[in-house]
Amino acid sequence: MDLRQWFLLCITCTITTALFSCTAVSRAEVTRRNETDRLTLLEVKSNTVDPLGILSSWNSTVHFCHWHGVTCGRRHQRIIILELQSLQLSGTISPHIGNLSFLRELNLRNNSFISAIPPEVGLLSRLQVLRLNNNSLTGPIPQAITRCSNLTSLLLAQNMIEGNVPADIGSLSRLQKLDLRGNSLTGTIPPSVGNLSSLEYFMVSRNSLGGAIPNTLGNLRNLRQLALGENTFVGTVPSSIFNITSLELLDMGISQLKGSLPWDLGVTLPNLYFLSVAYNQFTGPIPRSVSNMSSLSFFIMAANGFTGSVPSLAEVRGLSLFHIAVNHLGSGEADDLNFLCSLSNSASLQKVDASQNNFGGAIPECIGNLSKTLNAFSLSDNALSGSLSSSISNLINLEFLSIMGNNISGAIPPEIGDLINMKQLHLGYCQFIGEIPDTLGNLTTMTHLSLRENNLRGTIPPSLGKCNSLILLDLGSNKLYGAIPPEITRLSSLSIYADFSMNNLTALPEQVMHIVDPFLFQDHQDRDNMQDNNRIIKIRECLVSIIEIGVICSTQLPQDRLRMSEVVVALQGIQKKLLAAY
Template sequence: MALGDFTFVDEFMFGICNDTYFANESDRLALLDFKNRVTQDPLHVMASWNNFVHFCSWVGITCSPSNGRVVILNLEGQKLVGSIPPSIGNLTFLTGINLVNNTFRGEIPQEIGRLLRLQHLNLTYNSFGGKTPSNLTHCVELATIRLGYNGLIGRIPDQLASLSKLKILELGANNLTGTIRTWIGNLSSLYALSLGLNNLQGTIPDELGRLSSLGFFQLYGNYLSGIVPPSIYNISSIYYFSVTQNQLQGHLPLDVGITLPNLEIFAGGVNNFTGTIPVSLSNASRLRIIDFAENGLTGTKPGNLENLEDLIRLNFEDNKLETGKIGDLSFFDFLTNISALEVLGLSGNRFGGELPNSIANLSDKLKIFTIGRNLIHGSIPVGIGNLVNLYLLGIEGNQLGGTCLMLLGSFKT
């Protein structure tokens, strides 16, 4: 009886070990197939992928201590050239793939959809082409999809709508077409949405206003039209807002600095926005960049911005601000409080009057200062020479005199 029990247990344990061996062997063979698809390896990363070293010790590989299966493939920044084989789908315990900043080409294999445990997929800064794999819909644990800076084409696949745990969707800097899908508004956990630098058209869906956890909102460099839905301006968690270089229109909400109190980046240049600059922006005390150049903004100077101590870029070039009256530039007195300012762009507006002497007290970190093509007259203040880090000064198209050329001698070049 005891002998029989022992034999049964022994056979049972042998079966488990046998299954584990073949599963691990499947991982090893899949990795070797991956290695065979690497055509250039200048850092000799693949040299460690050999039969003399257990695959769990290969560069870029992390295995589970409990079952010895591959759970992470991380080859970020290894300057590899090659493609991803379909056999990557055999690494069924993978939770993370990071191939950032290499030169992997070809299509992303649909077999990646077999990785049911996958949580993080990061293939940014490669040369992948083809369409975004629709089979990713099977990877229900996915929290991160980062496929930016490749050559992907086609539409954003509707199959991704089922990925309810998604927190980061980054598809920027590809060649995607079509519209922004309304189902994105149903991804209730989404924190970052990056679709910039594509060929997307149509309007920004109202449904995106339901993304109550959104912090990173990047749609710049597309062909989007219409208005930014008011509901998006009410997502208080947004800190990065960029819709630059589209065909958007409408007014900026007067209370935007109150409804978006966490703003750090607020950019909507090269659009068709009209109306005035919201005074409430001064309430968003974390702002570092405000850039709404090349729009149709009117009204008075940007007001109360002296409270924004972290502001490094303030750009309202090529709008229709002010009316050419004396005193238009009096707000410079307040800009002197912004000690971090590096870029001040006011060219191509209707500012009038004389350049105030307070220019001398602007941030000593100022590198770019443009105020050309306005209605400014008088002399260039001698104190402008205090801006020792200035390397671009744009004052053309005004009626200014003075010793500008001599002053330029004090600037760094």
């Protein structure tokens, strides 16, 4: 062997020895780190209450990479995903979770974990998704979480987390989803949120956040959903927010906001499917440009100070909810409700509420052209006149109808009895005339019927006795007469309210026993002898006399009522008769 060959052999041996040595060290290091992951999971298990026994697989008989909810990477066999959502788990989140240094996703949502989020979560430098929503977590959002620079989703909604949103939350430059809804957060929205250029979802509704909405939110050019509702903000909405053309959902309801909506709202936010500014202090008109929001499904502007006319929404064909109640819309003119006709283009319309405004004129005939999916329709407390069109019967899935508190007259259309899905029918405080339609008895699932303070005449139709789900029946202050049908007095469901007052009704003696507490007679009926039977008869006669006095005192015309002195004399006579029975 020459010198050259000998030299090459020495080098080869040296390299081979080094490689074997490094491989042995590397394997030892991998084993050590794998053991760290396994021990961490056991610590997590020891802090967790597991009523379904889901974590029973976390034992030495199976490699931890095959434990329930655990996913490991192929190369290093390190845990990259821990997914334990919706398993009825409780307890606390172990601070040892910070030892899972390869973890990319932690999903514990829809459980009942309590206590605070451990700050050790900030050690998870590879973490991309943190889902802890729908638990019972308390305490603050740990400041250390802003060190998780790879986070794309931070989902902490529906907990009891308190304190401030970390001021430097804007350092999470890769964040796409930030959902903090339904907690007890205070303080303000940090201006640094505007640095999250990749953010698509920013949800902080249902907290106690205050102060002004930062203008920097307008920098979020990729934002699709912005939920700020149910907080205590002050001032106006920054104009920059109305220029985020990518927005699909904008919720600012119940947030004490002021100002007006920009005239070009529908131009700058053409992609909205959800718009809520309800229960604020907005004024001015509803922008006519909203007709440009062709994707709009939820239009919620209730309880503000909006004025003027309601624009046509004929180009909005996917509307599901239209809620403009409690404003100052309309001018009392005949064409105030023309916008309702434009809603007939929305084939999926379910709810329309335009109550408590200043709308005048008649309810247009076109309401019968609204979608058959409509289940709730309210025009109550306006200044409407005219009659109720029989075309209302086309809305076959209607469950709630209220036009109370208007000047609507004419007869109640008998076709209303075709609305067999009706649950609540409120036609009170209007000027309806004629008789109560017998067809109302077809509404057998109805729970509430109010016809109070109209000019209805005739008798109460016995067919109402078929409405055996009725818990509220208000026929007071009309011009009804005759007997209250026994079919109605026998309705056991009438548990909340039944009012027949201010009519000319009578109650037959045989009906008395259906409307009084049967326990009044329990002792006498149990003994079942001649003396007690006679006593029951006397008591019944006294009750009939009392009801007759009540009916006469409730007649429509004051001159037809008993004088107080006559009532006293009559009641004294009843008292003597009742005492004689004992």
